Amino acid sequence: MADSTTGNPAVVGLAGFGLTTLILQFHNLGWCGVGPIVALGLVFGGLTQLVAGYQEFKAGNNFGYSAFCSYGAFWIALSVILLMNHAGIYASSTTDIGWFLVVWTLYTAILWVGALRIHLAMASTFTLLLAGFILLDLAHFGMPGMTTLAAIVLIFCALNAWYMMAHAILFQVYGKDILPVGQPVVGGNSKAKQQVIAGAAESA
Template sequence: MADHARGAAPSANPAPLGLLGFGMTTVLLNLHNAGIFELSAMVLAMGLFYGGIAQLIAGLLEWCAGNTFGTVAFTSYGCFWLTLVALIVLPKTGLAETSSTGAMTAFLLMWGLLTAILFVGTLRINRALQVVFASLTVLFGLLALADASGSHALKVVAGWEGLFCGFAAIYVAAAHVLNEVYGRIVLPLGALRAAVVPMLARKAA
């Protein structure tokens, strides 16, 4: 705290790490949901280490930077991926029962609710992040409906929509990195004139 007060050198922006952990893992899981390949150790490992642990690290770094939005978003979705891996693995070990359809529907709806709340926050950040959180809200809704109805076709639709969401997050991460490296806007994020709190958009608006 004292070092920051004396003007210590700024730290790196943790947002790209969190966005890539989320985006790349989301793409891989939704390739499965779209029916392109079966769920395997590859997806689970990505969910555990990059989607889970890397996002938790990004969330803690955002906390150190005083960014409430980034802290909540990255820490929450890091825990989402760790929880999802546990939901798949624990029943196979005999430590827990497989979640019922109703339980998984409630699980997905709760994450959809959180995402909708965070989407409202993105209305003060930038357009690109709005696309990420709006599409993620839709994704959780589609997955909840697919689970509740047992519709394979709806799950495939959710998979393709999830691919869009994941690649949108990767785009935002790439914009943060490249805009900072080149010192100019290489990939636009759609900065908002009314935005007064930089949050995830810092350094790369």
């Protein structure tokens, strides 16, 4: 078993995505204010995911490249919206944020189709993410009660992302699959599975 020469950017990207998603849902459930969302959205969910995405680009992984860079940009953009609302600069209404979420829902639907071809953990993560976005869309267009349900769904989504993160880390540390991620939901694509989550770590 050869030594790995590079790290796996997915372990950092998934960490940032999961943690920032969790803190936003804690806010949506009324447990914390906006401050932690802005801080994490700019640094961990935003900048760190962007860096992870650029590293996925070097690995030739289009799925990880697109997902980490795009959702990193999502968190930065959301943080900017929250900051501008606080400062009264180009303030966004509930409907404005709703349309912001709608376009991200459409983007997520595209990645969801790809996720079905990777493995079960990825498919379930993106299924929950897509469902969460749809519920948030409804919440911003006249059905505010959907916010609580969206928060619960997205908490499970975030925990799924951390499961994949733990899978990749423990695979390298223990040299075997401690936390299996399952088979693809649609067809088989072991190469995509290895690229997206395992990466350099699983080649150790």
